[in-house]
Amino acid sequence: MIASSARLDVPRELIQHVARLLRAERRTVGTRPGTRALTCFYQAIMVLVWFRKGEDKTTLGAGFGVSRATAYRYVAEAVRVLAAQTPTLHDALTRVAADGWSHVILDGKLFDTDRLAETIATVKDDTIDAWYSGKHRDFGANIQAIMRPDGLPIW
Template sequence: MIAHRATLDVSRALVQHLGRLLRDERRLRGTLKDSRALTPFRQAVMVLCWFRGERDIPKLGRDHRVSRATAYRYIHEGIKVLAAQAPDLSEALDHAQAEGLAYAILDAP
């Protein structure tokens, strides 16, 4: 196997923002400092790699030196904290109306 480094095409500010959200979530859960395999920043990098197209979670785990189970858990934690930031439908429609938009495209699973 050959090790290599890659560049993630997102801003450092985005990684830091997600890292802060993850750190805050850990505090809410009462997670002890330095008890996790990755720092919130490194977890944010892994989550953003997944969002940017690296869908092989076991590979992401290997790349970040965590187990498969930890990789899955960290990805799902990242998705959860980001989803909590999204407005609900009524908030999105209120915002669209306040902006004077003629229409809004809503996409949901």
Template sequence: MIAYRGMVDVPRELVRHLARLLAAERRARGTRRGTRAFTCFYQALLVLIWFRKAEDKTLLGTGFGVSRATAYRSVAEGVAVLAAQAPDLHEALQQVADDGWSYVILDGKQFDRDCDRVAETALSVKGDTIDVWYSGKHRDVGATHPSDHATDGLPTWTSDAMPGHLHDLTCAQQQGITAALNRSAAELNLPALSDAGYDGAGHGIKTPVKQPNDGRRLAPDNRTTNRLLRGLRWHGERGFAILHGRWKSLHHTTSGPRGIGDIVAAALHLTHVEYRHLPEGR
């Protein structure tokens, strides 16, 4: 095995931030000093290298002089402490409202997975047996994550992983997203813009006007509304690009589908730290 020097393009402040979270976790667990393979700083560095480069954990552990099991355990602990820092939906909406944004963007993305450790099935509306995590829309196995984005596209919140076969609106309803957005529109004056996949989501969630079934053209005012929505909603795609492009561990994960939710939430918190989008006191 050949060793070589490497670099990772994350700021030292981010490593220190994660190291403080790991130190607090060790104190909460009552971990005795000197009983871990390496310090909180180097564990944080290992975790961030995995997030940034998606390197093989066995080789990554070898580079740090720890075993394969220790490398896997260290990354899992880092993901857990980061995911615990991610805001819930109500906190995210309140922060966006306090920051003075006039609306949020509701969108969803499927994150692919590269393992076959899932054998869950369900009955389709036609009564056929289908793979719970297979998306006919994307023709791939993965987990769907509805999320909210600020006006400038910065992702502010991501949901838990939902089975890939579910419709976007069904995912949002089962996660309580539509109810939270209905409330924020009424109480915080913070409407949500979304695509046609969320049609019928309720008050305050603006979707494009659908084309008439009889083939007639939309009225000019409806076409203008749709054009305006398209011109504003594209920032939601930028939000996913920020997450997906910055943290390569999200490209193809070997985690179980339900574990993807913690990885995405952890990446969201790392993004918030880098963009300084944190509530006061954190």
């Protein structure tokens, strides 16, 4: 076995913030203390490593001593918890208008994925893959953001 250490280039305050959100979620759903493989702090680190480096979940889980299935669950849980913190589009635009900004920037990115296999029907009743991008010729999720003129994301 080869031991390895790695550095995560995010502020400790961010890890602690995500850990607090995860702790609140665990209380809300009634998770008993000591029943999870990772503490909220280490789950937050694992999730931020995944966001930062895009590690394969099997490799990510192995690095933190959890199974692939547990890594998937922990990442999905954290994404849900973080997504619940976002303002609605209306709230974000209202805040920008109140701050006096003259305009906002809308931008997006297609993130590759191999885990989305949902099909939908077109207007002509053809079955197509909902997450397939013809432009990129690959599967992916289109994530869009609205930013203030100074580049700070608001939604």
